[in-house]
Amino acid sequence: xxxxxxxxxxxxxxxxxxxxxxxxxxxxxxxxxxxxxxxxxxxxxxxxxxxxxxxxxxxxxxxxxxxxxxxxxxxxxxxxxxxxxxxxxxxxxxxxxxxxxxxxxxxxxxxxxxxxxxxxxxxxxxxxxxxxxxxxxxxxxxxxxxxxxxxxxxxxxxxxxxxxxxxxxxxxxxxxxxxxxxxxxxxxxxxxxxxxxxxxxxxxxxxxxxxxxxxxxxxxxxxxxxxxxxxxxxxxxxxxxxxxxxxxxxxxxxxxxxxxxxxxxxxxxxxxxxxxxxxxxxxxxxxxxxxxxxxxxxxxxxxxxxxxxxxxxxxxxxxxxxxxxxxxxxxxxxxxxxxxxxxxxxxxxxxxxxxxxxxxxxxxxxxxxxxxxxxxxxxxxxxxxxxxxxxxxxxxxxxxxxxxxxxxxxxxxxxxxxxxxxxxxxxxxxxxxxxxxxxxxxxxxxxxxxxxxxxxx
Numbered sequence: 001x002x003x004x005x006x007x008x009x010x011x012x013x014x015x016x017x018x019x020x021x022x023x024x025x026x027x028x029x030x031x032x033x034x035x036x037x038x039x040x041x042x043x044x045x046x047x048x049x050x051x052x053x054x055x056x057x058x059x060x061x062x063x064x065x066x067x068x069x070x071x072x073x074x075x076x077x078x079x080x081x082x083x084x085x086x087x088x089x090x091x092x093x094x095x096x097x098x099x100x101x102x103x104x105x106x107x108x109x110x111x112x113x114x115x116x117x118x119x120x121x122x123x124x125x126x127x128x129x130x131x132x133x134x135x136x137x138x139x140x141x142x143x144x145x146x147x148x149x150x151x152x153x154x155x156x157x158x159x160x161x162x163x164x165x166x167x168x169x170x171x172x173x174x175x176x177x178x179x180x181x182x183x184x185x186x187x188x189x190x191x192x193x194x195x196x197x198x199x200x201x202x203x204x205x206x207x208x209x210x211x212x213x214x215x216x217x218x219x220x221x222x223x224x225x226x227x228x229x230x231x232x233x234x235x236x237x238x239x240x241x242x243x244x245x246x247x248x249x250x251x252x253x254x255x256x257x258x259x260x261x262x263x264x265x266x267x268x269x270x271x272x273x274x275x276x277x278x279x280x281x282x283x284x285x286x287x288x289x290x291x292x293x294x295x296x297x298x299x300x301x302x303x304x305x306x307x308x309x310x311x312x313x314x315x316x317x318x319x320x321x322x323x324x325x326x327x328x329x330x331x332x333x334x335x336x337x338x339x340x341x342x343x344x345x346x347x348x349x350x351x352x353x354x355x356x357x358x359x360x361x362x363x364x365x366x367x368x369x370x371x372x373x374x375x376x377x378x379x380x381x382x383x384x385x386x387x388x389x390x391x392x393x394x395x396x397x398x399x400x401x402x403x404x405x406x407x408x409x410x411x412x413x414x415x416x417x418x419x420x421x422x423x424x425x426x427x428x429x430x431x432x433x434x435x436x437x438x439x440x441x442x443x444x445x446x447x448x449x450x451x452x453x454x455x456x457x
Contacts, residue, residue: 006133010125012308012424014111016100019053023108025060032064032096034132035112038124039094042070042144047083047152048098049184049244051209053108057098061110062146069140073149077207079184079245080111081341082156088117088337090155099184099244102217105210117337118313157192160344163335164351170197172354176346177201177238179226181218182208185245189343196350201233216243218329220257227255236353237362241342246309247329248342250349252362259374261288264325266365267345270352271323271333272298282315282324282332284308285406286420286433291325293370306407307422313338327376327433372416373442375434378424379453387423387430390456394421397452411449417441419449 009015017023048054062072080097087095100107114120176198180186186205193200204213214222218240230238238251251257284307295302305311312324316338324332330340395409404410408422417436436442
């Protein structure tokens with residue numbers, strides 16, 4: 001089959017679809033044979049999130065790999081960063097996570113991880129798709145064995161605790177409110193904070209694949225209960241996780257909620273001032289200008305990639321950069337693993353609060369950052385053709401200072417104002433981001449570009 005004629009299997013993060021419709025058992029079986037051929041041999045560690053369809057898919061993935069002759073280990077219900085850590089550090093040839101991350105409950109997905117603990121590269125995704133479509137599956141003689149690895153969470157937690165000043169954090173006796181969003185992080189995040197001597201208040205702590213409380217994606221609109229809990233409990237900060245626990249959105253001690261690139265810039269500033277002086281920072285092109293300013297102040301450089309955690313993670317690996325982040329709450333700390341990790345980000349927030357020579361609240365740390373105004377939205381789109389037409393219209397519109405086309409179109413109005421449109425890699429959407437140091441200019445440009453997008457639908 002010609003590459004141009006076939007549909008891509010992989011989106012921004014793994015292979016996802018509505019379970020039983022796009023993501024059928026037949027597709028999963030052939031995809032696992034393709035992955036078995038790609039990995040070449042086992043053992044492969046397999047974990048899953050809390051979705052209703054995840055245990056069935058985990059059994060199917062392991063049985064298929066076993067029938068192809070590869071040994072597997074069942075890590076059970078774990079957050080994605082735990083599974084990735086296991087693939088990297090616990091003697092596995094690779095890993096497969098069953099998750100659709102922040103997608104609605106009816107979705108699920110297959111996310112393969114290489115032996116270095118990072119999602120397989122875009123090039124390797126294409127290799128897997130070539131094998132999938134050609135059906136040239138390798139067969140290892142005999143049947144692989146399936147075992148249970150119940151050590152993944154405890155070993156992962158131990159590794160996280162070694163990367164922060166645990167004694168200093170314990171002395172502070174901090175209070176943290178956590179909204180685990182009925183997701184997989186309910187099994188790990190509260191444990192880590194308790195081991196660091198924190199008082200932990202957990203909201204939505206029962207794992208439920210329907211995500212009944214607030215949905216699987218933490219957004220400023222659905223974290224009102226977290227913000228109120230922080231204020232009423234006088235917590236030092238609050239944190240909310242997505243369905244598979246690799247992303248984290250924070251609110252400060254006043255209950256104010258921030259996008260991931262703002263809090264990420266905070267943690268970067270803390271790390272650049274200490275153990276990672278002069279390190280490069282890797283992030284996607286839709287990241288806030290705040291990060292660039294923070295890195296500049298610390299004498300460091302920012303490297304930009306396309307949007308998508310795989311791009312950021314793989315660039316970190318290539319450059320051996322220990323620091324990476326995304327605006328959607330994905331913080332990547334290479335000292336543990338070059339992947340998004342909600343718990344590692346939480347531990348670093350605690351580390352930052354404990355490290356101050358004078359007691360400073362989370363909101364006081366935020367106040368020290370350069371100030372900008374940000375906007376983020378999305379538009380449902382009927383087809384990829386319409387998406388391309390809309391993005392082209394935005395590129396051609398007006399007389400901007402410059403247009404960057406690394407991913408969609410990032411349109412610079414002036415030195416400190418930009419609007420960006422790009423296609424979502426996971427859903428039929430156009431995503432829009434904008435930022436400026438001038439609130440009224442931002443509002444007028446957002447209004448202008450929103451009207452332009454809607455007129456082209």
